[in-house]
Amino acid sequence: MGKQSVWKSYDQKELKEVDAVCERYKTCLDAGKTERECVTLAVEMAKEVGYKDLNVYIAEDKQLKTGDKVYAVWMHKMVALFQIGEEPISNGMNILGAHIDSPRLDVKQNPLYEADGFAYLDTHYYGGIKKYQWVAQPLALHGVAVLKSGKTVPICVGEKEGDQPQFDPGVLTEGDKTYLYTGFCNGKDKSRHGSMGMVLDKDMLTVITEPVFVVPSGSYSDGTGFEGHEFFEASSIRKKGSLYYFIYSSVVMHELCYAVSDNPLSGFRYGGVIVSNCDIGIDSYKPAAKPAAFGANNHGSIVEIEGEWYIFYHRHTNNTWYSRQGCAEKLSFDGEKIIQAEMTSCGLNDGPLKGEGEYPSFIACNIFTNDEQMYVGGAGHPYIMQDGRDGDIEPAYITNLCDGSVIGFKYFDCKGLTAFGIKTRGYAHGNVKIKTTWDGDVLSSIPIDNANIWEYNEIKITIPDGVHSIYLEYSGTGAADLKSFTFVC
Helix, strand or coil: CCCCCHHHHCCHHHHHHHHHHHHHHHHHHHHCCCHHHHHHHHHHHHHHCCCEEHHHHHHCCCCCCCCCEEEEEECCCEEEEEECCCCCHHHCCCCCCCCCCCCEEEEEEEEEEEECCEEEEEEEEECCCCCCCHHHCCCCEEEEEECCCCCEEEEEECCCCCCCCCCCCEEEEECCEEEEEECCCCCCCCCCCEEEEEEECCCCCCECCCCEEEEECHHHCCCCCCCCCCEEEEEEEEEECCEEEEEEEECCCCEEEEEEECECCECCEEEEEEEECCCCCCCCCCCCCCCCCCECCCCCEEEEECCEEEEEEEEECCCCCCCEEEEEEECEEECCEEECCCCCCCHHHCCCEECCEEEEHHHCCEEECCCCCCECCCCCCCEEEECCCCCCCCCEEEEEECCCCEEEEEEEEECCCCEEEEEEEECEEEEEEEECCCCCCCCEEEEECCEEEEEEEEEECCCCCEEEEEEEEEEEEECEEEEEEEEEC
8 A cells, every 4th residue: 555645634724834834944944044044043033932042041150940941052053952851961861953054155264266367266065056057046145254353244145135136247447436237137037127337445345336227137128228139148348438338248149239328327328239149230241130150148348459449259169058269350430339240250350361371160250051040059050169078278170061051251362362172071972162152153162072080172263352251061961070271372
């Protein structure tokens, strides 16, 4: 006979009693995020039912008697409660023990260290948390600060009703003031209002103004001008002339947008898209709505270098949202407006690349197939990767060139070009067509066949002198890897 669930044996009165216990337990979990807080809560609850501090009895030299209830706290992290019985202690004690271990990241006493050019907080982690994804979750700060005087000050940040999650901070310093911007707003979560701006003191540690919302989330954008391009993450602030430019990643993920104001903490109005890592909005070489790459979330900002402005952002590798390739494009302004930058292979070259010699395939700015998709992660798509693990210092290349894959490189100043070559490998049989526009005429094609090592194939070709794009389209069976391409003059 199988065991019957205990829940089926409870009557309505008992179910209400169990529910009350559960609700109180949930309240305890909310209030006790650390050992110290659990001890404080336990003492408060003990006092409510008549327990008294054992130290008071000791200080007053009072004797405990049958029925007395006392508690003792050790190091603010342990609590013991005693109820004095009728029999002498020599006959033993009834002991009920429990371990306080609240799920959390625990900052060590000497937490700061540096590695690979970054500053880190050294932590313990307790309670089986998923430590590899905690940075994407709203967090609160609980603990104590010990002053030089020896006084202990409790700290709790992020638990107050209405507190917004802090994420992806950006700063701008002007004179004695440093402006801090932060926030994370996922989808239509109404608990998150947008990116926040505040002022830091000279120590860059003390917040001296209440946070104010500068750019709205998706739940609070109606009538603001930000509709469809609301704040998601990656707050960044820059100043150009007398204007403040707030750069952020929008809710559509693949674009970096900007808002502009003449005040660092108010009056921001939507400006437009600075760059999209799938080139949505660019219509100079394709329809504006056509994705020219498999995009995903975007991060970055604008920087002035020797009087010129550039946007630094990232594209994606390894067919995942979490592997990224740093990129840059030069910017143009029309008054206060930033003209959306087209993705190219040129980066900081300040003009087209030379149409001569060998180039690695990972400088591709366009990667797509006949199956138009805006985001990475789909099956049967080409993408940039490397041999070994993500992050290994290995030459990157494009993998999974299947039938209909198009790889684009822009731009090259070609002079006297006589031949063009590609280095490929993989179990594939077909042809790589060479074009100067993604939908243009085929100038020539290079046959490729099965090979488990890198092989170079070259074909004679005529491309007029001038600045051109290069598009490579694979037609055939199987899937190939593309390591590089070569201009022969």
